[in-house]
Amino acid sequence: MDLRSAKAVAKSTKTAKSAAKSTKRQNSSFQPQGAKSSARQARQSRQARCLPPSQALPPPPGLPSLKRWFIKCNLPLSDKQYKQLWQYHNLLREKNEEYDLTRIFQFDEMVQKHYIDSILVAQLLDWTLPSPLLDLGTGAGLPAIPLKIACPETEFILSEGRHKRVRFLHEVVEALGLEKIEIYGHKTSASFSRPIRGVITRAVEPIAKTLARVKRSLQPGGWAIFMKGPKCDPEIKEAIESMSRFYRLERDIAYTIPHTPHQRRLVIFERLSDQPETEPELSQIPPLIESPANETFKWIKALLTPRGIKKEGQALVFGRKIITEVMRDFPKLCLGLILSPSEERAGEQKNMEASEQDKAGPQDLSRYLSRWPLPLETGRQVPLYRLSHQLYRQLDIFGTEAEILIVQTPPIKTWQADEMAEAGCTLMIPFQDPENIGAVIRSALAFGVREVILLKEAANPYHPKSIRAAGSAIFRMSYRRGPSIQEIQPLIQAVSSQGVGLISLSMEGADISQIEFPDRFILLAGVEGPGLPQGLRTSSQTVAIPMEPGLESLNAATAVAIALYEWRRKLKAKSAIYKKS
Structure with missing residues (x-):
C-alpha cells in the first residue's frame, strides 16, 4: 500500500468514528432543537453518504421512528393518535428540565418504557378500561396520557400533588385537545371519596397501602390496576393477607415489553362489596410484620422524619388519648392503626418474653380489639397493622407502648396578603423546634387565634413531636405557608395598607401590658435564639414581656402564649366596657 492509499484509509476510518459518535448523540431524546440541531443533522447526513451501506446511520428519532416501534410491537394507532403521542413526546422533552418530569432520556427507552408499556395495559385488557379511571401519582401523565390517546372514550382523572407537574399536565391536555380528562392537583388520600370505577398506578408504593388509600372511592366491582416489576410477589401476598376483606386478586399477568428484555407484571385487585360490621373474625386479623426490609414498615x-412527612403527606400520632380524639373528630384523616404488641396479650403473663408475645393467637387479638376505647365501627374503618416488638420499638419514640395512628396531613396553602381574617389575631411563627410549634399552636387555639402562618424556617406542624405537644389541636387550626422571616417586610407593608397591624415580640420592645392591640393584627415571634431580624425590630411595633432581672429570655412558645393571653384579656375587658355603655 502506497502513502496515498494509506492516508485515504485513515481518513475513511476517522470519518466512520465521527459518524458513530454523531449516531450516539442523535439517539439521545433530549438534544437541542432549532438551527443548531438542523446543522448537526445535515453534517450527519453528509457523513452517512461517505460510509459503506453496511455502516449507514439509522434514521434520526422522529414520528416515523415512533410509528415503527408501535407497529413492531403490534400496537397500531391511527394517524391522529400517532401525532398526539409525538406531540406529547416533544412536550416532555421541551419541559423536562423546567418541571423535572422524567429521568429517562434516550429515545428508544422513552418509547418502550413510557409509551408502549402504558398502552400495553389496554391491549392486555382487550382495549376495555374501567371508567372513570384514576391515575394515582401520575407524575408527567404516565400511564394516563398514552392510555387516553389510545382509548379516547375512557374518562380519566389524573392525580398529582406536585405543582410544577400539574402545570405541565394542563399544558398537555390543552395542546393535545384531550377531552373527558380531569387534572386533580392534589395527593389522593384515604379521604378521597369521589366514586370511581378504576385506579391505575406505576408508583413504587406498596400495593396494600394503595388499596387502603382508594378503598373509600373505588366502587364495588371496580379494579385497582398496578403496573409492577417482576419481583412483586411479597407485595401481592401482603395485600391479600391484609386487605382480603375489601379486595380479591383478579389477575396477575406477567409479560415482557416486545423486542426488549424489560419484564413486567400487571396486577389487578377487584373491590368487594362492604360487609356488615361484626366482631373481629380470624380472617380479619392483620399479619405480623417482622422484617425491617418490609415495604410497609419502611413507609411507616x-x-x-420531616422529609418522609412532606413526601408522603402523612404523619404518625402517638398517645391513646390523642388518637381517640383524632379518630372520633377527624375519621377521614385516619389511614391506619398500628397495634401495640404490649397490649395484644393484656391480662396474660406480664413477664412473657417479647418473642412469645409476638405469637399472640387470633383469639387474643380479638379480645384486644374488643377492648379498644372507640366504637368498633370507627376503629375498623382503617387498616390495622401488627409489628414485632423489635420493629414496634423503632417507631415508639415516646415509649407509649400503645397504638400508633397513621393520618393524612391536610394540605397547607400559601399565604396571600389579601386573604387576612376580618378581625382578630393572625399568628406568624418561624419556630424551628417542632415541640415549640406544637405548644404554640395549642395555646393559639385556646386563646382564639383563627389562623397560623408558618414561615419558611418553621418546623412541620405534623412532626410527631409537634402533634405530641399540641394534641388534637394540631388538626383544628388553619394554616398557611409563608416566606422566610428575612423576606416578609414587603408582605407586611401590603397588609398594613388594609388596616392590619403588626406586633412583634422582642426584648427591646415596650411593656406589653401598656399597649393597645388593633382589631386586626399579626403577632410575629422571632426565631428561637436570634429573635427578630434587625429590620423588623425597628420597622414594627415591638412589645416585650416584663421579667425579673437576670433572666435572658422566655421560651419562645411560652412568650407567645403570654402575649396571646394578654391580648385575650384586654379584648374581654374592652367587650365588657362596651356592653355596660
Whole structure:
C-alpha cells in the first residue's frame, strides 16, 4: 500500500468514528432543537453518504421512528393518535428540565418504557378500561396520557400533588385537545371519596397501602390496576393477607415489553362489596410484620422524619388519648392503626418474653380489639397493622407502648396578603423546634387565634413531636405557608395598607401590658435564639414581656402564649366596657 492509499484509509476510518459518535448523540431524546440541531443533522447526513451501506446511520428519532416501534410491537394507532403521542413526546422533552418530569432520556427507552408499556395495559385488557379511571401519582401523565390517546372514550382523572407537574399536565391536555380528562392537583388520600370505577398506578408504593388509600372511592366491582416489576410477589401476598376483606386478586399477568428484555407484571385487585360490621373474625386479623426490609414498615418508619412527612403527606400520632380524639373528630384523616404488641396479650403473663408475645393467637387479638376505647365501627374503618416488638420499638419514640395512628396531613396553602381574617389575631411563627410549634399552636387555639402562618424556617406542624405537644389541636387550626422571616417586610407593608397591624415580640420592645392591640393584627415571634431580624425590630411595633432581672429570655412558645393571653384579656375587658355603655 502506497502513502496515498494509506492516508485515504485513515481518513475513511476517522470519518466512520465521527459518524458513530454523531449516531450516539442523535439517539439521545433530549438534544437541542432549532438551527443548531438542523446543522448537526445535515453534517450527519453528509457523513452517512461517505460510509459503506453496511455502516449507514439509522434514521434520526422522529414520528416515523415512533410509528415503527408501535407497529413492531403490534400496537397500531391511527394517524391522529400517532401525532398526539409525538406531540406529547416533544412536550416532555421541551419541559423536562423546567418541571423535572422524567429521568429517562434516550429515545428508544422513552418509547418502550413510557409509551408502549402504558398502552400495553389496554391491549392486555382487550382495549376495555374501567371508567372513570384514576391515575394515582401520575407524575408527567404516565400511564394516563398514552392510555387516553389510545382509548379516547375512557374518562380519566389524573392525580398529582406536585405543582410544577400539574402545570405541565394542563399544558398537555390543552395542546393535545384531550377531552373527558380531569387534572386533580392534589395527593389522593384515604379521604378521597369521589366514586370511581378504576385506579391505575406505576408508583413504587406498596400495593396494600394503595388499596387502603382508594378503598373509600373505588366502587364495588371496580379494579385497582398496578403496573409492577417482576419481583412483586411479597407485595401481592401482603395485600391479600391484609386487605382480603375489601379486595380479591383478579389477575396477575406477567409479560415482557416486545423486542426488549424489560419484564413486567400487571396486577389487578377487584373491590368487594362492604360487609356488615361484626366482631373481629380470624380472617380479619392483620399479619405480623417482622422484617425491617418490609415495604410497609419502611413507609411507616419514614413518617418519623420531616422529609418522609412532606413526601408522603402523612404523619404518625402517638398517645391513646390523642388518637381517640383524632379518630372520633377527624375519621377521614385516619389511614391506619398500628397495634401495640404490649397490649395484644393484656391480662396474660406480664413477664412473657417479647418473642412469645409476638405469637399472640387470633383469639387474643380479638379480645384486644374488643377492648379498644372507640366504637368498633370507627376503629375498623382503617387498616390495622401488627409489628414485632423489635420493629414496634423503632417507631415508639415516646415509649407509649400503645397504638400508633397513621393520618393524612391536610394540605397547607400559601399565604396571600389579601386573604387576612376580618378581625382578630393572625399568628406568624418561624419556630424551628417542632415541640415549640406544637405548644404554640395549642395555646393559639385556646386563646382564639383563627389562623397560623408558618414561615419558611418553621418546623412541620405534623412532626410527631409537634402533634405530641399540641394534641388534637394540631388538626383544628388553619394554616398557611409563608416566606422566610428575612423576606416578609414587603408582605407586611401590603397588609398594613388594609388596616392590619403588626406586633412583634422582642426584648427591646415596650411593656406589653401598656399597649393597645388593633382589631386586626399579626403577632410575629422571632426565631428561637436570634429573635427578630434587625429590620423588623425597628420597622414594627415591638412589645416585650416584663421579667425579673437576670433572666435572658422566655421560651419562645411560652412568650407567645403570654402575649396571646394578654391580648385575650384586654379584648374581654374592652367587650365588657362596651356592653355596660
